[in-house]
Amino acid sequence: MNAALLPLIVAVPLLVAALLVVLDDSPAVRRWLMILPSVGALAAGGLMIAETADGTVLAHNVSLWPNGIAIPFVADAFTALVLTTTALLTLVASAFAIAVGTVRARYFPVLVLVLSAGVYGALMTGDLFNLFVFIEVMLLPSYGLLAMTGGFTRLTAGRLYVTVNLLTSTIFLAGVGLIYGVAGTVNLAELAGAAHESPLVAAAAGVCLLALSVKAAVVPVHGWLTRAYPATSPAVTALFSGLHTKVAIYAIYRIYAVVFDGDSRYLWIGLVVFSATMVIGVMGAVGQDTTRSILVFHMVSQIGYILLGVALFTPLGLMAGIFYLIHHMIVKASLFLSTGAIEHAYGHSRLDRLGSIARREPILAAAFLGAALSLAGLPPFSGFVAKLSLVTAAVDAQQWAVVATAVAVSLVTLMSMLKIWGTAFWGPKPDDEEEVAGSGTGIDSQAPLGSPAATAEADGGAAPATQTAVAAPAATAPRPEDGSATRSRVRPAVLLPSVVLTLVTLGIGLGAEGLLSLSSQAAAGLLDTSAYVEAVIGR
């Protein structure tokens, strides 16, 4: 793969998005145009992995401008791995959005494409200011996505989300300005090791890292995530969970490795903060009573695990952190999609109103169970390898408190997953289920942004139709043990995305060797940044 093709990965989704604005009429056209760029990015990511697996770094300055004023695109093994996973998740979440009908919302495909272009750009950029721009390209469509699909709380959540993200973007930009002021450049390769030598650059880059930590939802600045994500539609939550916080995590890894050169003086801050993230995230999940809010709190907890890799900054620790990042993106999206499928079919995600799903939806239940066990870290799923290697790395570094925290939090995670499993999947069927079944039709309604009245109308219009549909089986089968209780409500197309992702995590768990060696290559690229620097500056 020629390095000059790297900008295309960003440009193609943007161009297709522009095309989609014009061709918004035909549903088939918009679906295919939404899917195809992700397929292309997935293929490009696969090629990129093959190319960078031996430690090669691809770098290209757009239009061959000189360093400093160019827009540099850089891809090493770490970039390739994260980019491929991102493309896979975008593809799967798009398929889910098509299956449940979220895609019918006006401009939904356009926004998803711009979002994915921003993510790819943020992963590949080699310049801090361009990182800011690409993060904004990623965030602007997500403001729209968050507020246009979802329940009644979405506008409140949308305000919170925009406010927090705009504030952190502003802080990040200030950090970039300070770095330019003290170092005279914002090109990552030219900044290599600068923070290690100069405390001024370290302070300026610290401002950037602080902003990225908020975006990654690290405790104590995680509150926005747990409030904003459950309010939107399941498809959007799955998409965001795979992309947003992970871009921030990727940037933290990259900046700490390149600009700080893995400076061991500041690592203790990471160890303390990320351990607290693990504990507080999982504790927050205990108090939640809907599937999605439990999963969102677990996401916070898992972010602590992922970032531990950079806080250890040993070859093993970085490898484990990168492996954990890939594993987590896939598993979390799988969980959001399987519970999202339940939410779509049964109209809500409250644990006290769900029950005996395992009998009705055996395949969905299996997909959820697999992903949940993987999240908790049980073999043979990828979570086991991820946790094992992370704990081994912490033992190697003799961080016993971290080891104890990681293991204890795993146990609580497992209990929390069993809570969802025990009530929603295995628990007794609640009595009022038939009444609430159709009440969630507003989730994917096409009501225009910012008009609660229109949403209410859409709900009012859709509800009678659904209720009659639900009432028909209820009339023929008055006893819950009859046919209707075991009849599956989740269509195969809605089921497929989460099943695919659970199979991926199982596959990674069984064949962990391949991904581990790629992760270790990526970790080597972070430990020794000379190849990265040479690829960018050396031309």
Next chain:
Amino acid sequence: MTLALSIGILVAGGVFMLLQRGMIRIVLGFIMLSHAVNLILMSAGVTSRRDAPLMATADPATAADPLPQAFVLTAIVIAFAITIYMLTLAVARSDDDTEDPS
């Protein structure tokens, strides 16, 4: 010195407005904050050199650094777009203060 003072005043005002309840005040706070950050970016280039940075005519010793100006231009556009979006959110739902009962 003037620049540092202006940045300080803008940040103080912006943070104060951000901590208010109404959405409109938050938006105004953000406008101040983004101005402050734009000034930080400008101060990152050396502010004493003010000639137009045109290759043919300018003396490199006195020409301004064009890169921070390009940064600021980009940042202004982004801040403008998000401000408009936040204003639509402010209009879309009038009660800012109360949590939803659900």
